[in-house]
Amino acid sequence: MKQILVTGANGQLGQSLRQKASLYPDMNFVFCAKEDFNLEQPLQMEKVLDRHQIDVVINAAAYTAVDQAEKEPDRAFAINTLGVDRLAGLCAQKEIVLAHISTDYVFDGSASEPYSEDHGAAPLGIYGQSKHQGEMAVAQNTGNHYIIRTSWLYGPFGHNFLKTMLRLASEGKALSITTDQTGSPTSTLDLAHAILELVSKQAPFGTYHFSNSGQTTWHGFAHEIFVQTHQIDQVQLAETTDYPTFAKRPAYSVMDTDKITQTLKQPIRSWQDALADVIKQL
Numbered sequence: 711m712k713q714i715l716v717t718g719a720n721g722q723l724g725q726s727l728r729q730k731a732s733l734y735p736d737m738n739f740v741f742c743a744k745e746d747f748n749l750e751q752p753l754q755m756e757k758v759l760d761r762h763q764i765d766v767v768i769n770a771a772a773y774t775a776v777d778q779a780e781k782e783p784d785r786a787f788a789i790n791t792l793g794v795d796r797l798a799g800l801c802a803q804k805e806i807v808l809a810h811i812s813t814d815y816v817f818d819g820s821a822s823e824p825y826s827e828d829h830g831a832a833p834l835g836i837y838g839q840s841k842h843q844g845e846m847a848v849a850q851n852t853g854n855h856y857i858i859r860t861s862w863l864y865g866p867f868g869h870n871f872l873k874t875m876l877r878l879a880s881e882g883k884a885l886s887i888t889t890d891q892t893g894s895p896t897s898t899l900d901l902a903h904a905i906l907e908l909v910s911k912q913a914p915f916g917t918y919h920f921s922n923s924g925q926t927t928w929h930g931f932a933h934e935i936f937v938q939t940h941q942i943d944q945v946q947l948a949e950t951t952d953y954p955t956f957a958k959r960p961a962y963s964v965m966d967t968d969k970i971t972q973t974l975k976q977p978i979r980s981w982q983d984a985l986a987d988v989i990k991q992l
């Protein structure tokens with residue numbers, strides 16, 4: 711039976727992978743939170759990989775604080791680049807397949823049509839740079855890899871935009887949400903399923919884009935959240951184009967998902983349908 715190690719097991723994707731893992735009885739999963747498998751501790755990583763005779767690592771661990779990364783770039787690079795480089799080196803040495811998660815923030819957002827996997831990366835901020843260099847470290851260390859780029863993650867676990875919107879609305883806050891970024895909200899549950907499908911079907915190695923289908927702005931996302939939770943008539947929701955953030959973000963980061971759709975031979979559902987499922991689970 712294949713031994714699969716999931717890093718970052720307490721993150722929003724990590725917990726979603728845990729939920730979906732039960733659908734794959736022919737794989738055995740080892741879930742490791744930061745304390746048990748720290749990307750900054752190579753000796754600890756090596757011991758865990760050996761102890762469990764791991765065949766595949768799904769790396770859901772990352773430094774994900776996009777704005778904070780501008781203030782502490784060393785932390786972002788230590789985890790997202792150096793840590794990933796060490797993990798990929800260990801995987802190469804031990805012939806372990808590495809499924810690594812990356813981000814739409816590797817793109818600069820100047821495109822006007824969905825980004826394909828081979829479009830050049832040009833990250834705008836430290837987080838995106840650290841993730842892009844992490845991707846390069848994976849590719850340089852081992853050919854036996856999946857790099858799965860995704861976007862605008864939310865789900866039933868951890869902190870995310872959906873939960874923030876629901877909390878602010880319950881506190882009666884007036885909301886001004888930006889319309890100046892366009893992307894594809896993606897359910898961590900759908901992403902977890904796609905990752906596990908790639909791994910279990912032993913899909914060809916390489917880079918894949920996975921987002922729920924369709925596109926919107928953060929304001930459009932918030933609007934749909936309040937429609938689906940029957941609060942749109944009560945919530946004060948305004949549009950803004952003036953929402954300064956510490957890190958620059960791509961204005962347009964929709965990704966072309968044809969490659970993963972064709973590889974898995976499964977259509978990807980719309981971000982609105984995926985949202986309805988997550989809301990049901992909350």
Ligand SMILES: NC(=O)c1ccc[n+]([C@@H]2O[C@H](COP(=O)([O-])OP(=O)(O)OC[C@H]3O[C@@H](n4cnc5c(N)ncnc54)[C@H](OP(=O)(O)O)[C@@H]3O)[C@@H](O)[C@H]2O)c1
Nearest residue numbers: 718720721722723744748749771772774811813860862863
């Ligand atoms: N969130 C998004 O909108 C988004 C969009 C595109 C791509 N992604 C990518 O998707 C992946 C999953 O993101 P997510 O939203 O699930 O992130 P998340 O909820 O922040 O989870 C990341 C996990 O990694 C852990 N971690 C941090 N530093 C670590 C280290 N040195 N060693 C081991 N574990 C460490 C964190 O633990 P602590 O919390 O204890 O630090 C946390 O449990 C990441 O690769 C991210 O870059 C995310």
